[in-house]
Amino acid sequence: xxxxxxxxxxxxxxxxxxxxxxxxxxxxxxxxxxxxxxxxxxxxxxxxxxxxxxxxxxxxxxxxxxxxxxxxxxxxxxxxxxxxxxxxxxxxxxxxxxxxxxxxxxxxxxxxxxxxxxxxxxxxxxxxxxxxxxxxxxxxxxxxxxxxxxxxxxxxxxxxxxxxxxxxxxxxxxxxxxxxxxxxxxxxxxxxxxxxxxxxxxxxxxxxxxxxxxxxxxxxxxxxxxxxxxxxxxxxxxxxxxxxxxxxxxxxxxxxxxxxxxxxxxxxxxxxxxxxxxxxxxxxxxxxxxxxxxxxxxxxxxxxxxxxxxxxxxxxxxxxxxxxxxxxxxxxxxxxxxxxxxxxxxxxxxxxxxxxxxxxxxxxxxxxxxxxxxxxxxxxxxxxxxxxxxxxxxxxxxxxxxxxxxxxxxxxxxxxxxxxxxxxxxxxxxxxxxxxxxxxxxxxxxxxxxxxxxxxxxxxxxxxxxxxxxxxxxxxxxxx
Numbered sequence: 373x374x375x376x377x378x379x380x381x382x383x384x385x386x387x388x389x390x391x392x393x394x395x396x397x398x399x400x401x402x403x404x405x406x407x408x409x410x411x412x413x414x415x416x417x418x419x420x421x422x423x424x425x426x427x428x429x430x431x432x433x434x435x436x437x438x439x440x441x442x443x444x445x446x447x448x449x450x451x452x453x454x455x456x457x458x459x460x461x462x463x464x465x466x467x468x469x470x471x472x473x474x475x476x477x478x479x480x481x482x483x484x485x486x487x488x489x490x491x492x493x494x495x496x497x498x499x500x501x502x503x504x505x506x507x508x509x510x511x512x513x514x515x516x517x518x519x520x521x522x523x524x525x526x527x528x529x530x531x532x533x534x535x536x537x538x539x540x541x542x543x544x545x546x547x548x549x550x551x552x553x554x555x556x557x558x559x560x561x562x563x564x565x566x567x568x569x570x571x572x573x574x575x576x577x578x579x580x581x582x583x584x585x586x587x588x589x590x591x592x593x594x595x596x597x598x599x600x601x602x603x604x605x606x607x608x609x610x611x612x613x614x615x616x617x618x619x620x621x622x623x624x625x626x627x628x629x630x631x632x633x634x635x636x637x638x639x640x641x642x643x644x645x646x647x648x649x650x651x652x653x654x655x656x657x658x659x660x661x662x663x664x665x666x667x668x669x670x671x672x673x674x675x676x677x678x679x680x681x682x683x684x685x686x687x688x689x690x691x692x693x694x695x696x697x698x699x700x701x702x703x704x705x706x707x708x709x710x711x712x713x714x715x716x717x718x719x720x721x722x723x724x725x726x727x728x729x730x731x732x733x734x735x736x737x738x739x740x741x742x743x744x745x746x747x748x749x750x751x752x753x754x755x756x757x758x759x760x761x762x763x764x765x766x767x768x769x770x771x772x773x774x775x776x777x778x779x780x781x782x783x784x785x786x787x788x789x790x791x792x793x794x795x796x797x798x799x800x801x802x803x804x805x806x807x808x809x810x811x812x813x814x815x816x817x818x819x820x821x822x823x824x825x826x827x828x829x830x831x832x833x834x835x836x837x838x839x840x841x842x843x844x845x846x847x848x849x850x851x852x
Contacts, residue, residue, distance in 0.1 A: 377406055377428070377431070377467060378465065378467075378468055378558050378559075378560075379406055379407050379409065379465075379558060379559040379560070380406075380409045380410065380465045380523060380557060380558060380559070381409070381556075381557055381558060381559060381587070381590070382409050382412065382413070382590075383587070383590050383591055383592050384409075384523070384557040384558075384587065384592060385409035385410045385412070385413040385463075386413045386416070386592075387585065387592040387594075388410070388413075388463055388521040388523060388568060389410060389413040389414050389417060389463055389521065390417075391519075391521040391549065391568075391570045392461045392463065392519050392521055392570075393519065394419075394420065394460050394461050394519060395460075396419050396420075397419070397420070397421060398419075398420050398421065398460035398461055399420070399421045399423065399458065399459050399460050399461070400414055400420040400421070400422055400423070400459065400460065400461040400462065400463060401422075401423045401424075401425070401455060401458075401459045401461070401462050401463075401464075401510070401513055402414070402422070402423075402424045402425070402462070402463055402464050403425045403450040403453070403455070403462065403464055403466075403506065403509070403510055403513070404425065404426060404427075404450060404464055404465070404466055404467055404506065405424035405425065405426045405431070405435060405445070406426065406428075406431050406465070407431060407434065407435070407559075408424070408431075408434075408435040408438060409465075410424075410463045410464065410465070411424050411435060411438050411443065411445070412438070413463075414443075414463070415438060415440075415442070415443055420442075420461070421442055422442060422443040422444070423443075423444050423445075423446065423459075424438075424443070424444070424445045424446065425445075425446045425448050425450045425453050425455075426445070426446070426447060426448075427447075427448065427449050427450065427481060429447060432445065432447040449481060449482060449483070450506065450509060450510075451483070451487070451488065451491045451505075451509060452482075455509075455512075455513035456512050456513060457512070457513070457514070457515055458513060458515070459513050459514055459515065459518060460514075460515055460518050460519070461514075461518060461519050461520065461521075462510045462511075462513060462514060462518070462519075462520040462521075462522075463520070463521045463522070464506070464510060464520075464521075464522055464523075465522075465523050465524070466502070466503035466506035466507055466510070466522070466524055467502050467503060467506065468501060468502065468503050468524075468525065469501065469502035469503075470501055470502075471485065471498065471499045471500060471501060474488070474502055483502075485498075485500075488502075488505040489505075491505075491509060492505055492508040492509050492512070492540075493512075494508055494536075494540040494543075495536055495540075496508070496536050496537055496540065497532075497533045497534075497535065497536045497537065499533045500533065500536070500537060501525075501533075503524050503525065504528065504534075504537045507522065507524065507537075507541070508537075508540050508541070508544070510522075511541070511544045511545055511571070511573060512544075514573040515573065516573055516574045517572065517573060517574055518572070518573045519548075519570065519571065519572055519573075520545070520569075520570070520571040520572075520573070521568065521569075521570050521571075522568070522569055522571065523557060523566055523567070523568045524566060524567070525565060525566055525567075526565050526566060526567040527565070529610065529612045529613075529786060529787075532616060534612075535616065538609075538610075538612060538613035538614070539613065539614070539747075541571075541609075541613065542609040542613045542614070542792050542794065543792075543794055544573065544574075545571040545572055545573050545574065545575075546571070546572050546574070546575050546580075546607065546608065546609070546792075547569055547570070547571060547572075547580045547608075547609070547610070548570045548571065548572050548580065548581065549568075549569065549570035549580070549581045549582075549583060550567070550569060550580055550581070550582050550583070550610075550787070551567060551568040551569070551570075551582075551583045551584065551585055551594075552567055552582075552583070552584040552585075553565075553566055553567060553568065553584070553585055553587065554584060554585065554586040554587065555585075555586055555587030555588055556587060557587055568585070575607050575792060575794075575795050580605065580608060580789055582787075583595065604832075604833060605761065605789050605831050605832070605833055606830065606831055606832035606833075607791055607792060607795050607830045607831070607832070608789035608790060608791060608792065608831070609789070609790065609792045610786060610787050610788065610789060610790075611757075611785060611786060611787070611788040611789075611790050612786035612787065614746055614747075614748050614753070614756075614790065614793070615744050615745060615746035615748065615753065616744070616745050616746065617742050617743070617744050617782060617785050617786055618711075618714070618742065618743050618745075619739045619741075619742060619743070619782065620642075620717075620736070620737035620738050620739045620740065620741040620742070620743055621641065621661065621663075621708075621711055621736055621737065621738055621739060622738075622739045623661065623738070624692060624694055624695045625686075625692050625695055628662075628682045628685075629661060629662045629663075630643065630659050630660070630661060630662075631659050631660050632660070632662045632678060633678065634662065634672075634674050634675045634678050635674065636671070636672045636674065636675050637662055637663060637664050637668060637671065637672075637675055638660040638661065638662060638663070639660070639661045639663045639736055640658040640659075640660065640661075640733070640735055640736070641658060641659050641660070641661035641663075641735065641736045641737065641738060642656055642658055642659075642717070642735045642736070642737045642738065642741065643658075643659045643738050643740075644738075644740065645719035645721070645723075645727075645740070645741070648727075648729055649815065650727075650729075650812070650814075650815025651727055651728070651729050651730060651754075651758065651811050651812045651815055652729060652730045652732050652812040652813065652815075653717070653729060653730070653731050653732050653733045653735050654732045654733060654812075656733065656735065658735060661736060662675075662706075663708065663736070664706050664707055664708065665707060665708060665709065665710040666707055666709075666710075667710065668707075679706050682706070683699050683705065686699055687699060711736060711743075712745070713731055713734040713735055713736055713737075713743065714731055714737070714742075714743030714744045714745050715730075715731060715744060715745050715746060715750045715753070716728050716729065716730060716731060716744040716746075716750065716753060716754060716757065717729045717731050717735075717737050717741045717742065717743055717744065718741060718742045718744060718757075718780075718785065719740060719741055719742075720740060720741065720742055720779060720780045720781075720782075720785075721740065721777055721778070721779055721780075722766065722770055722777060722778040722779075722780060723777045724848060725817065726762075726763045726766055726767075727758070728744075728754060728757040728758050728762075729812075730750060730754055730808075730812040732812070742782065742785055744785075748793055749805065751804075751805035751806075751808045751809050752793060752796075752801055752804055752805050752808070754808035754809075754811070754812065755804035755805065755807060755808040755823045755826075755827075756790045756791060756793070756804075756827075757788075757790065758808065758811060758820050758823060759820055759823045759824040759827055760820065760821070760824040760836045760837050760839075760840040761789075761824065761827060761831050761833065761836050762788055762790065763820075763840050763844075764836055764839055764840040764843060765788055765789065766778070766780060766784070766788070767840065767843040767844055767847065768843065769784040769787075770784065778847070791827055791830045791831065795830060796830065800826055803826055804823060804826055804827070807819050807822050807823050807826070808823065811823070821837060824836065824837060
């Protein structure tokens with residue numbers, strides 16, 4: 373039976389326990405101690421009162437020799453353990469069990485998705501992994517201001533399944549450290565990409581520091597991560613917690629699919645940032661995209677004839693390779709997945725002005741845009757993105773790409789630190805939305821400065837406008 377046990381290397385456990393900065397005698401919990409790597413690391417520190425919980429009898433019994441007055445071990449189900457609001461710190465590697473296997477634990481361990489959802493008191497996705505439930509439950513175990521060091525898969529930051537998990541975490545905690553991992557932090561070779569976060573319960577100062585560690589020869593080496601914001605920002609969460617960021621539509625061959633000589637199955641598509649004036653798509657110039665999805669049904673004779681000509685041309689050229697390969701496999705080589713337009717779009721090549729653009733016309737975009745969708749009201753999200761705090765982060769993380777324009781990767785956009793909407797007062801939300809609506813309507817870039825002024829009380833950073841202008845001017849001056 374799969375309990376999702378993936379064991380942490382002792383060197384990584386030692387590194388993670390030292391991320392906690394708690395007073396002497398603080399109560400620290402490992403809610404799934406497994407082979408005891410974190411228990412051993414905490415005992416070696418000799419400064420905390422330690423509790424460990426483990427549901428697996430064999431693992432629990434193997435660690436009983438660690439028990440002492442300062443270390444109490446409990447053979448229990450963490451979701452039945454009385455922990456709410458009792459701990460100053462949590463350190464853990466939660467179990468990794470896919471959603472379709474969780475209910476298989478019901479007969480022996482009493483664990484099922486329905487019970488877990490009731491316990492955590494938060495709606496998670498129906499496909500949520502067990503580690504997500506563990507994380508939310510462990511956050512509830514912390515006192516206000518308590519700290520957690522956690523290692524878990526990093527896929528939650530970019531997956532649709534992780535959207536509700538991101539929202540649940542944003543409501544409970546802030547990120548103090550975001551640590552990428554080079555090498556394998558686990559015993560054995562589990563097929564999972566992981567990261568380490570240091571979290572703080574509540575929404576006090578959250579100066580997110582980006583780092584990376586390299587694991588080798590049973591040692592951990594730490595270094596700052598390239599592209600990390602060089603300014604401390606309070607009350608923030610990554611954009612990926614609030615929104616889904618995707619690349620726009622890839623055609624496979626623009627000359628065949630953009631502005632084709634047919635009249636059916638066409639969709640308006642935005643091809644270039646140069647076709648958009650300002651911060652709205654309301655007056656944008658568009659092309660026509662021949663978009664055929666699995667739901668398109670029978671095609672008109674004109675379109676079928678055109679696609680046959682395209683297939684013959686591709687077969688003769690053996691190019692483009694992606695489409696050539698699809699033609700060998702299927703007569704419907706031209707079918708692509710449907711794609712909903714984003715609420716906000718963002719050109720990933722930055723020339724002079726940074727623009728998050730409100731997609732008023734609900735246009736599809738080509739793959740030189742990122743498409744952003746979110747449950748956050750569009751006007752408010754526009755304000756959270758079109759300000760000097762976010763623009764400065766982009767100047768810092770973007771990579772120079774010819775003539776000193778910036779190219780921004782998807783993970784850069786996902787990791788932009790924005791103010792958690794739950795912390796913004798209703799009055800400020802109204803003001804920010806009005807300013808963002810005016811920015812979209814007028815393209816008056818000074819409105820971004822006014823948005824910045826409203827957000828300054830939340831971000832808590834210094835003279836961000838000057839910092840942004842200096843960074844931008846330094847980049848643009850190199851183009852002369």
